[in-house]
Amino acid sequence: MDQNADASFDPSKNYDEDTLAQQREIEKEIAASQAMVSQLHTFDEIVEEYSQEDAIYRQKIEDLKSRFKNLRKTRGDGNCFYRAFGFAYLEKLLNDGKEYKRFLDIAQKSKDELIGLGFPQFTLEDFHDTFMDVVKMVENPGTVDGLFQAFNDAGLSDYFVVYLRLLVSGHLQQNADSYVYFIDGERSVKEFCSQEVEPMGKESDHIHIVSLTKALQIAICVEYMDREGEKCNSFKFNPFESLADDTDTAPAFTLLYRPGHYDILYPL
Amino acid sequence: MAQSPSGSAVKALQLELKKIQAEPVEGFRVKLVNDSNLFEWEVAIFGPPSTLYEGGYFKAHMKFPADYPYSPPSVRFITKMWHPNVYENGEVCISILHPPVDDPQSGELPSERWNPTQTVRTILLSVISLLNEPNTFSPANVDASVMFRKWKESKGKEKEYENIIRKQVQATKEEAEKDQVKVPTTLQEYCVLSTPAHDNQVDADFYDDDYVDDLDDEEEMYHEEDEEDSGNEES
Numbered sequence: 001m002d003q004n005a006d007a008s009f010d011p012s013k014n015y016d017e018d019t020l021a022q023q024r025e026i027e028k029e030i031a032a033s034q035a036m037v038s039q040l041h042t043f044d045e046i047v048e049e050y051s052q053e054d055a056i057y058r059q060k061i062e063d064l065k066s067r068f069k070n071l072r073k074t075r076g077d078g079n080c081f082y083r084a085f086g087f088a089y090l091e092k093l094l095n096d097g098k099e100y101k102r103f104l105d106i107a108q109k110s111k112d113e114l115i116g117l118g119f120p121q122f123t124l125e126d127f128h129d130t131f132m133d134v135v136k137m138v139e140n141p142g143t144v145d146g147l148f149q150a151f152n153d154a155g156l157s158d159y160f161v162v163y164l165r166l167l168v169s170g171h172l173q174q175n176a177d178s179y180v181y182f183i184d185g186e187r188s189v190k191e192f193c194s195q196e197v198e199p200m201g202k203e204s205d206h207i208h209i210v211s212l213t214k215a216l217q218i219a220i221c222v223e224y225m226d227r228e229g230e231k232c233n234s235f236k237f238n239p240f241e242s243l244a245d246d247t248d249t250a251p252a253f254t255l256l257y258r259p260g261h262y263d264i265l266y267p268l
Numbered sequence: 269m270a271q272s273p274s275g276s277a278v279k280a281l282q283l284e285l286k287k288i289q290a291e292p293v294e295g296f297r298v299k300l301v302n303d304s305n306l307f308e309w310e311v312a313i314f315g316p317p318s319t320l321y322e323g324g325y326f327k328a329h330m331k332f333p334a335d336y337p338y339s340p341p342s343v344r345f346i347t348k349m350w351h352p353n354v355y356e357n358g359e360v361c362i363s364i365l366h367p368p369v370d371d372p373q374s375g376e377l378p379s380e381r382w383n384p385t386q387t388v389r390t391i392l393l394s395v396i397s398l399l400n401e402p403n404t405f406s407p408a409n410v411d412a413s414v415m416f417r418k419w420k421e422s423k424g425k426e427k428e429y430e431n432i433i434r435k436q437v438q439a440t441k442e443e444a445e446k447d448q449v450k451v452p453t454t455l456q457e458y459c460v461l462s463t464p465a466h467d468n469q470v471d472a473d474f475y476d477d478d479y480v481d482d483l484d485d486e487e488e489m490y491h492e493e494d495e496e497d498s499g500n501e502e503s
Contacts, residue, residue, distance in 0.1 A: 020367055122287060123337070123385040126280070155275040158338065162384045198383035200338040 027201075030077055037087050037151040038073040040266070046071055056227055063231045064223065064256070070266040071256065078201035081255075082164040084262045085212060085220070086134075087151050088253035093138045094147075099252075100138055106216060107135055114170050124166070130156060131163035162200065168208050169193040171215035182207055203260065214239040221251035223265060225258045232256075277336040281306045284388050294459050296392050297449075298330075307332045311343075311392060312447070315437060317455045319400040320430055324437035325444035325451050328358070328395075330388065340365045340382040343395060347440055350432045352402035352413035361408040364394045 043065040050061045072087070074080040093100040111128045115121050134156050137146050150156045172179050176189035183192045196202050213220055217239050223232040240249050254265040285306070288298050295316065301308040309330040315321030326349065332341040343365060345358035353361050364380045380394060407413035412429075419429035444451050452458040 119385045120387055120390055122284075122389075123280075123387050126283060127385065155279065158276060162338075166385065194381040194383060198385075199381070200384065 027077060030075060034073070034075040034077075035152055036075045036077075036083060036154070036157050037148060039148075040070040040072055042070060043068060057225070059230060060225050060232050064225070064265070067268060068254075068265045069268045072264040072266070074261075074263055076261055078203050079158075079161045081204035081208065081262045082161040082212075083151065083157065084255050084264050086160055086164060087147060088255065088264045089218060090135065090138055090147050091144055092252050094142060094144065103216065103218075104135065107132060110167060110170070110215075113174075114166055117170055117173055119166065127159055127163045127166065130159040134160050158200065164212065165198055165200075165202075167215045168211045169197045171211040172197065172207075175214075179207065179211075204262075209237055210239075213237045219249040219251050221254040222262075223254060223256050225256060276338075277332065277334060278306060280337045281332060285309075288388060293389055295396050298388065301329060307334075307336075309388070310346075311388075312449065313392065313396060313399075314451050314458065316396055316400060317453055317458050320433040321399050321437060323441075323451050323453050325440040325447075325449060327443065328360070330391075337384040337386070339367050340386065341388075341391070343391065347443070348436060350409070350412050350429075350436060351399065352404055352407040352409055352416050353398055354412075355408045359408070360395060360398075361406070362394055362398055362403070364391055 043061075047058075047061050047065060050057055072084075074084045074087075089103075093103065111124065114124055114128075134150050137150055151160070172189050172193055180189050183189065187195070196205075197208065209220075209222070212218075219236065219238045219240065221234060221236050223234050225232050236251060238249050254267065256263045256265045285298070285300070296311055296313045298309050298311045300306065301310045309332075311328050311330055313326045313328065315324030315326065325347075327346040329344050329346060330341045331344070333339045343360040343362075345354055345360065347358075349358060355361065364382055364386060366382060402413065402416055404413045404417055415426075415429040415432075418426040424430065
C-alpha cells in the first residue's frame with residue numbers, strides 16, 4: 001500500500017492496487033448499464049439478442065423459447081446468483097402462504113445460528129433486520145413491483161445478498177465434513193468461506209448453490225446453457241436428501257446459467 | 269447507485285460510531301477526525317498490559333471507502349511505529365484489511381479476512397493483537413521483522429527491538445498527557461470497560477496471546493464479568 005516503502009520485497013502490492021482500480025472501473029460501468037434486477041424480457045427479445053451468436057447458442061435459445069415465456073436479467077456484479085435466487089424465491093412466495101410461513105421461521109432462526117458461529121452480533125443483527133424487512137415485503141405490500149423496487153434499492157438489495165452469503169457460509173461451516181473434499185487448494189472450509197463466499201462480488205459455483213438450497217430447504221432448477229448437447233441441460237438441486245424420491249419436490253423456480261452468470265426464467 | 273458514498277456506508281458508520289461511543293470498548297477510543305466527515309475516524313489504541321506496548325498511547329486514522337461495509341477501511345498510524353506489519357508511512361498491513369480480491373498472500377497463513385460483518389471493533393482488536401504478535405511471513409517492514417525475530421529467537425537477549433519499542437512507547441506519554449488520557453496499565457483496568465464479548469473469535473485470539481497465559485485465573489474472572497455485563501445490557 002505504501003509505494004515509497006521498499007518496493008522490491010513486495011512487488012505484488014502495486015499489482016493488487018492496479019487490479020483493484022481496474023475492477024472498480026468495470027464495476028462502475030456495469031452498475032451504470034445494468035439494473036440489479038431487470039423487468040421481464042420476452043423470448044423474442046432474447047432471440048434477437050442472440051441473432052449474431054453461433055448456431056449452437058441460437059439453437060439453445062430456441063429450445064428455451066419453446067419452454068419459457070420470460071427472462072428477468074440480473075446485474076453481472078458477481079452477486080447475480082444470490083440476487084436471482086432471492087428475487088425469484090420471494091416472487092414465488094407471493095402466491096404461497098404456507099411456504100412463506102415455513103421460510104419465515106427458518107429465516108428467523110438463522111440469526112442465532114450465525115451468531116453462534118462467531119459472526120459479530122452487532123453487525124449481523126443489522127444485516128438480519130434488513131433481510132427480514134425485505135422478506136416481509138411478501139406480505140406487505142406483497143406485489144411484484146414492491147419486490148422489484150426493493151431489489152433495485154442498493155441499501156436493501158445488497159444487504160439481502162450479504163445475508164444470503166452468510167447463510168451459505170453458515171451451512172458450509174456447520175457441515176464442513178461434507179464439503180471439505182470439494183474445495184480447491186489447501187483450504188479449510190472456514191478459509192473457503194472467508195475468501196469465496198462472504199466477500200461481496202465473489203461469484204457462485206455449484207457448491208454455493210447446493211449450500212443455499214440445503215440451508216433453506218428449497219428445491220430449484222438450473223438450465224445450463226453451455227456448448228454441450230443440443231438442448232439446455234436442465235439440472236435440479238433437490239435438498240431433500242434421497243435422490244430417488246424427487247417426485248413431489250417441484251422446483252420453486254428456474255434459473256438460467258450462461259457461463260459466469262445467472263438470470264431468472266419464467267415458464268410458459 | 270453504488271459509486272458515490274452509498275446509503276449503506278453512511279448507515280453502517282453512523283450505527284457503529286454511536287454504538288462505540290455509547291459503550292466504549294477495551295483498548296481503544298474513537299472519534300471523527302472532522303465532525304462533518306463520517307468516513308475518517310481517529311482512533312487511540314492503548315498498548316496491551318504485560319507486553320512491550322504497555323502504557324503506550326498510539327493514534328491512527330481509519331479511512332472508510334464509499335462502498336463500506338462491502339470493502340474494508342484502511343488503518344494508518346499517526347504515531348511513529350516500528351513494527352513488522354506497519355509500513356514506514358504508518359499504513360497497517362493485516363489480512364482483515366485486505367480488499368476482497370485474490371491476492372498472492374492467500375494460502376500462506378490461515379487468517380481472518382474482510383467480510384461485511386467485520387466492524388471497527390473487530391479490526392482494532394486484530395490490530396491490538398498484531399502489536400504483540402507480528403506476522404513475519406509477509407512483513408511490511410523487513411528490518412523490523414528481522415529485528416523482531418532476533419529478539420524473539422534469542423528469548424529477549426537481543427534487546428534492539430525491545431529498546432526501540434519501549435522508546436516509542438515512552439514517547440507517546442506526552443501525547444496522552446496532552447489529551448488528558450490515563451492509559452490503563454493493568455489487565456484489570458484495561459478490560460474493565462469492556463463490552464460483552466459476543467464475537468468470541470476475536471476475543472479468543474486476543475486473550476490467547478502469550479502474555480495472558482500466566483493470568484488464567486484473572487482471565488476467567490473477566491469472562492464472568494462479561495456475562496454479567498451482558499445481562500445488564502439486555503435488561
